[in-house]
Amino acid sequence: MKKVYPAILLFSVLSYFSFAQEKIFADANRMEARIFELAEFGKNPQGGVSRISFSEADLQGRQYIIQLMKQLGLEVRIDAAANIIGRRSGKNNSLPAIAFGSHIDSVPMGGNYDGDVGVIGALECIELLNEYNIVTEHPLEVIVFSDEEGGLTGSKALSGELHTRDLEKISQSGKSVLEGVNFLGGDTKNIESVIRRKGEIAVFLELHIEQGARLYQNKTDIGVVEGIVGIGWWDMTFQGKANHAGTTPMNARQDALLAASKLIVQINEIVRKIEGSQVATVGRVKAEPGAPNVIPGKVVASLEIRDLSNEKIQMVFEKIEEAAKVLEAESGISIAFTEAFLSSSALTDQAIQKVIADNAKKLGLSLQYMPSGAGHDTQDMALVAPSGMIFVPSKDGISHAPDEFTSTLDMANGATVLFQSILALDRAKK
Amino acid sequence: MKKVYPAILLFSVLSYFSFAQEKIFADANRMEARIFELAEFGKNPQGGVSRISFSEADLQGRQYIIQLMKQLGLEVRIDAAANIIGRRSGKNNSLPAIAFGSHIDSVPMGGNYDGDVGVIGALECIELLNEYNIVTEHPLEVIVFSDEEGGLTGSKALSGELHTRDLEKISQSGKSVLEGVNFLGGDTKNIESVIRRKGEIAVFLELHIEQGARLYQNKTDIGVVEGIVGIGWWDMTFQGKANHAGTTPMNARQDALLAASKLIVQINEIVRKIEGSQVATVGRVKAEPGAPNVIPGKVVASLEIRDLSNEKIQMVFEKIEEAAKVLEAESGISIAFTEAFLSSSALTDQAIQKVIADNAKKLGLSLQYMPSGAGHDTQDMALVAPSGMIFVPSKDGISHAPDEFTSTLDMANGATVLFQSILALDRAKK
Incomplete structure (x- = not known):
């Protein structure tokens, strides 16, 4: 019987913490403010941004993100493929990292949400961990992938799927991808150094706006992405x-x-x-x-x-x-x-899908399982780590256009689900 | 009773002539030889011709026709719209002329039959009249229209439908229509002088190859054209x-x-x-x-x-x-x-349709009433005179291409129907 008390005590303490953590929500206003700050870089007169990868606007937007990461205490580096990686130590730094992120480059005449919501959402998670003094077991990595719109350059480099010919292509910026990566602080001579082997990353998560109108039309809060379609x-x-x-x-x-x-x-x-x-x-x-x-x-x-x-x-x-x-x-x-x-199609991890769905439900959010009809960095990350993807509604399904729009509440819901899923996976993967 | 004998005698003489004339047939070999002679002007290496209106080849082809007309005793002139007009006197030159003809210009990479069959066929009729010493009541006019393929320039000028802007257009030859008409011997300053008023021409007839494959596929000898379709x-x-x-x-x-x-x-x-x-x-x-x-x-x-x-x-x-x-x-x-x-569509004259059909039947030829799906000079001539059009088969309906083909027999059948129709109309229109 002696051993029961500490066990009960431990249980109570864990329950307390667990309970408390479940009450943590993303700060919608803070996220919205950052979305607008980021929207200044490459802003179109008609709204939205033309933050084409490897452009001056892309470089400036990235500098804004790097400065935010540093303010949040992340250890920031730019890898050889020009991905921005912000690391936060865990209790056990020998564990593989829990990684999450998205991209901030846009198509020409693009919007303020595609990619950006995932990056601002990832930083919001760090913000919440800092505020509530939470140290995860695993180290965390926020990844801002380079040149998503031009062909998933950064995530392909991480998965080892980037080919020499991909570097030779001329990007929308006018620079070759090789020139562009180096312009952003990458080092194409050592681009193989960024390849992540299986096991190096515990899980990967990406928050993103849907690019159709399924969630928006069904008035559903959260999309649990089953995978990225093959074409x-x-x-x-x-x-x-x-x-x-x-x-x-x-x-x-x-x-x-x-x-x-x-x-x-x-x-x-x-x-x-x-x-x-x-x-x-x-x-x-x-x-x-x-x-x-x-x-x-x-x-x-x-x-x-x-x-x-x-x-x-x-x-x-x-x-x-x-x-x-x-x-x-x-x-x-x-x-x-x-x-x-x-x-080929890329499937997300079913256990991670369940974690995302469970956490959305606990938050009282409506959810729907769905495929991603468009390509995302997650499709490459799925090659090196079990991955999951969270969608939030996009008004009328408009994307890659200045009038792309996701409400502040929807963004915050997505970031909260991301945050809770990170915590759940951190506990589960110990 | 006294008056009866001369009447019977006159009837017998007329019947004799009429019977004899019905036995006159076009000379297929002569027509074929002339088609091949004409085909030398603007000849493509692959066959067919590129005798584009207002080109050097067009000019040379016209000179060949003018020389033929002169050999046949026609009184030749080039009108202000560069139409070639070959006139043969009738017994009563105060009567309006019976006119017939077609064109010899071609599209780029065209064939040897579109237009040419109608011109060579018209000259064959003159040849037959000469051979059989037939003098018609009406004067006859063989018309070779200028620039049919470029927009019916010559026949539009005759009908008064040519507009100033038509002369400004740049033709396939590189010359403006105005320059082209003058190059061929026309006189655009006096182009209004060519307009024919109603009654000036008794009837107009055109022999032409079909440009679909209706006759060819139905194995029909003669098409009686009901009109040129509207578009x-x-x-x-x-x-x-x-x-x-x-x-x-x-x-x-x-x-x-x-x-x-x-x-x-x-x-x-x-x-x-x-x-x-x-x-x-x-x-x-x-x-x-x-x-x-x-x-x-x-x-x-x-x-x-x-x-x-x-x-x-x-x-x-x-x-x-x-x-x-x-x-x-x-x-x-x-x-x-x-x-x-x-x-708008242009209808041919129903009485003339009947004359064509009757004469084709008398010759034992199969016939079919049909519309012309393509434009022809007849559509403008129909504005100034009752008009008729005779189609002959075109192999597989191919037209405006080097492998356009109409058999020698079909050409001769068409020319014979044209000849007999001219004689019948000459008798009828007295």
Whole structure:
């Protein structure tokens, strides 16, 4: 019986702390103020920012973040891939770090929330730990990835997925990626040094705005991201026969655009008929010769299919191929598919999904499991560590545009879920 | 009773001549030889010709024709619009002329038959009249129109439909139409002098190759052209909402290309369902922004409708508009039509159609009434005189290309029908 008391005492103390920690919420006003401060760097006259990676505005925005990190007591370094890494010691620094973060670069004429919410949210977590004098077991790392919008440069470097040719590409800034990384304080000569091996990072978490309108339309607070979708992209070529639009009777035509239109309608029907959240898009179409008075002899159109499951992408594609074969036989128009691009999906860790969901529920927030239809740094981090991703609503799903908007409350909810998940994972991973 | 004998005698003599004349046929070999001689001017290495109007080849081809006309005893002049006019006196030169002809200019990389068959066929008629010592009641005019392919310049000048702005246009030759007309021996300062008033020409006839494959596919010898179709051309604008192809669920899309595809399919169905030979074509389509990973927010596509009846064109357009309204309501995509071009149809004279048909039948040729889906000089001549048009088959309907082909027999059949129709109209119009 003697041993019971300390055990009970320990339990009570832990319960007390645990209880107290669950009462900690992100400071919405502080986050909003920082979002606005950051929005000054690369600000568009029409609102939003053009904080293109490797630009002067990007450099200045990063300096603002570095200064904030230092104020928060983080040990800051810029790695060879120009990722900004702010480290906070844990009780046991031999443990792998719990890492979290996002990016602050934007597309040209972008908004104030894509990436930024995740970085400001990560710093808010540090702020809360400082305020409540919490020292985690694990060391923590806040990561601000370089050049997310240009092709996930920083996170690819960390996962070892960055190729030499990626460095040679000319970025939106006009600099090559290599020049850009060095401009931001990286060191491309030693870029291999940043690769993280499995086990070096305990878990990775990213808070981000959704880029569709699922949460916004469903009035849901939190999205538990199941993974980042894979993408298949094909070029479809319809070959008919160009002919005089005045002298060729309707029943003697081999109209490639008519066949393409029929398949575009069928693609939509096929994709919607299958259960799941797969999407397929025909975004580009070109009819040749392209004159109002000539029946199109040739059409080239793009086909993009996305899903969390690579097998599902393949299955949808095969159904479209089957429909094309039937159409080909009916119309006499030949239809060919050429694979243009294929990227595998990246799944988040199911245990981490549960931690995020449980903590959202404890906070009384509504939640929904969902895929990310867009690419994120998490997809590369998932290659080196169990990863999780938290989405918050984006007004009307607008993204990559000046009128991108996430409410202060939604941002704070996301940061609170991130904070609570970090604490839960810190306890669980001991 | 005394008066009966001369009447019977006159009838017998007329019957004898009429019978004899019905036995006169065009000389297929002579026509073919001339087609090949003409084909030397502007000859492409791949076959066919590039005898672009106002080019050196056009000038040389015209000189060849003028020399032929002179050999045949025609009185040749070049009018102020650079039309070549070869006149043959009739018994009564106070009667208005019976005119017939076509053009010898071609599109770039054109063939040896479009226009040429009508000109060589017209000269064949003169050849036959000379051989059989036939003098018609009416004077005859063989007209070789200038710049048919560039916009019916010569025939528009004759009908008074040529506008000052037409002369300013830069032609395929690089010369302005004004420079080109003068280069060919015209006199643009006095171009109004060529206008023919109603009654000045008794009838106008044109022999031409079909430019679709109706006759060829039906194995029909002669097409009796009911008229030249009118053309309505609209731009259709589909306005949806551009959005991320990865993050926007299928049920939250406003895909302008999907709506455009649906309407393109419906246009085809609508036009085919209505009885008649109307045609509708969507030849041009542009999706914006036009990236594989963005849902098209806007599509602009052309709509062209042709028919012999302007009312039918309007009726078809209204049915398409109705379908668009239903689609608009279903899809939430706004659809707008803007009229881009409208040209009225030109009907041929029904009595002349009958003369052509009757003479084709007498010759044992198969025939078919049909519209001309393409524009011809006849459409302008129809404004100043009752007109008729004779089509002969074109292999596979190919036209405006080097492999355009009409058999020697088909050409000769067409010229014989033209010849017999001229004689019949000469008798009828006395």
